[in-house]
Amino acid sequence: MALITDDMRDIIASAMLSYAATTCPDGTPNLSPKGSVRAYDDEHLIFMDIASPNTIANLKANPSIEINSVDVFKRRGYRFKGTAELLQPGHAAYEWLNSWLLDLNGPGYPAHQAVLVHVDRVLPIDSPAYTFGGAEEKELSDTWFSRYEAVHNARAGQGSVGEIQ
Structure with a gap:
């Protein structure tokens, strides 16, 4: 069953900036903006580790993650809860996202690794x-x-x- 619908894909694209929440080792939250979030398939989101040392360290210790994407004009969006997997260059999903980023921005951004999120649950965010x-x-x-x-x-x-x- 597809968890990620066309409407969710549209919201992620129109939001252009999503937020990833992870848990620090001391139990406090870490919220980090992500401009590279995309729906990879019907069950996964993906974003690139460009400048995310705290997010990556937190995911290595605890792969639980929530990504929020909200279209600021429509005043609605989605909360994607799931489990993250770190992907290195050469992995098909990494290369797919990196190609999109290069087309969008050109060279110059360090794409260290990709974060593939298996979405377990989606909740709406409405004004x-x-x-x-x-x-x-x-x-x-x-x-x-x-x-x-x-x-x-x-x-x-x-x-x-x-x-x-």
Whole structure:
């Protein structure tokens, strides 16, 4: 049975930045942004270890991981819970992701190893606006896009962030 649906793939792609949560040896959480998360197949996510020494050290000690991907405009996403496996250059999944990264960014990023996550469980992340406000996705997406646009325009000298409603 496929755990990773087309909608989940779309959210991961539109989010462009996901967050990986691991557990440090002292039991505290480690949350790390990942710009290379992709759905590898119907049961696995994958991301590249580019600058993730703490994440990798934590996964070597405890392979449990959660990855959150949220489309900031749609105000919804998914929590992917699973178990990580470290893949070295030469592994087919590593090469697949590395090829995508090279096409996207060109050379220059150190791709040390890939992290393949076997997804055991997926939970939705939804804004309370859907539950309590009865909002529609298009309405939320348009509203939040306008808010982000206003912030970026203010930073570009086209207004003040304080003016954002």
